[in-house]
């Protein structure tokens with residue numbers, strides 16, 4: 085028998101029934117629910133179904149909640165979602181991590197930090213960035229509203245085994261380049277559909293060297309190149325990260341779990357449908373110029389000449405001219421947040437750039453921690469003060485400006501550098517222009533008032 089990939093092994097462990105033609109009925113170990121999921125919960129209840137395993141289902145509001153300090157200014161829409169989520173989770177006996185409680189936050193930040201996300205587990209959430217959890221060696225993927233009801237009612241899901249791709253990163257990232265740069269560069273190389281329909285395994289020395297939160301950043305953007313799953317084999321770093329997390333196993337169970345997790349890696353002779361190799365040592369700080377994460381360049385490069393009408397339209401939307409250096413482009417907003425880059429390590433990286441500096445005149449800069457626990461940890465370290473002293477707004481946790489689904493938006497025509505994962509037309513508000521970048525790059529833009537290579541700021545410090 086041919087060797088199996090890591091993904092194959094986890095898949096095989098979850099098969100309840102083989103349905104033929106590559107389809108399987110899989111057991112779901114964790115169902116994560118955020119506020120948009122309240123609609124599907126309501127629909128399920130109206131059809132008279134109970135949630136089969138409420139103890140495997142966990143909820144928290146993130147998309148629509150206000151992130152204003154003190155949670156003021158909730159929109160009518162947000163209040164409705166919040167009320168529905170509270171009502172539906174209560175009716176079904178589902179654990180809800182509500183506003184102000186440890187455990188609240190962007191669902192993809194919360195899963196790993198609570199130890200709900202575990203190596204070898206299957207994890208679903210009706211959100212495309214569920215691929216984030218694959219960073220811990222989980223089989224994690226986004227589902228639709230119909231699948232949500234199926235999962236909730238049966239704790240299983242029907243899935244066709246996807247094609248598999250491995251991206252192998254040689255070398256080490258240069259100083260000043262981060263996981264965000266690594267994955268943006270990769271998407272730039274492979275394109276928005278480069279991993280369509282695939283489960284993507286990230287491997288190689290440059291991945292091994294990343295800490296857990298950086299690995300989450302990498303897996304988070306898998307879906308931006310069409311991959312429904314991203315996965316990284318768990319290792320000692322993964323186990324260290326999970327030890328003593330609230331929902332991680334303890335005592336003898338922990339020992340057994342680690343022994344099993346240690347076996348979670350692909351066989352040497354496993355075959356992938358596609359293999360890509362990338363040299364991480366050539367990757368510098370990245371910044372997007374267009375309206376998809378694949379429209380990305382090195383911060384030292386010039387805006388490319390458009391290839392075809394789509395890119396021409398992207399340049400017009402972004403208000404950029406081909407041939408101009410991207411560095412030096414004036415900006416109006418900075419958003420440090422989202423399930424890509426709002427964990428404590430991201431905030432530390434951004435704070436290191438900001439410390440002792442001021443946000444440039446006319447720039448609005450927000451830090452939106454990824455979760456209540458991230459917020460508290462940052463405050464314990466005094467990071468909130470570093471940001472506040474510089475003129476940043478220090479906010480409550482949630483999705484906020486990443487999706488502008490909560491009344492928080494970048495005004496039309498204004499230009500933002502954002503640590504999130506989508507720079508689509510109107511994503512941060514109608515007419516808003518978004519440049520995706522790492523936390524260091526976003527922090528540097530805030531203090532410089534323009535797009536800038538954060539390494540050049542460091543030299544002047």
Ligand SMILES: CC(C)[C@H](C(=O)O)[C@@H](O)C(=O)O
Nearest residue numbers: 120147210211212213226487
């Ligand atoms: C609202 C939700 C369904 C959506 C997703 O699936 O990703 C959002 O989180 C996003 O990032 O665009």
Ligand code: SF4
Nearest residue numbers: 213422423483486487
């Ligand atoms: S932070 Fe952004 S990308 Fe992540 S779940 Fe929320 S809206 Fe989606």
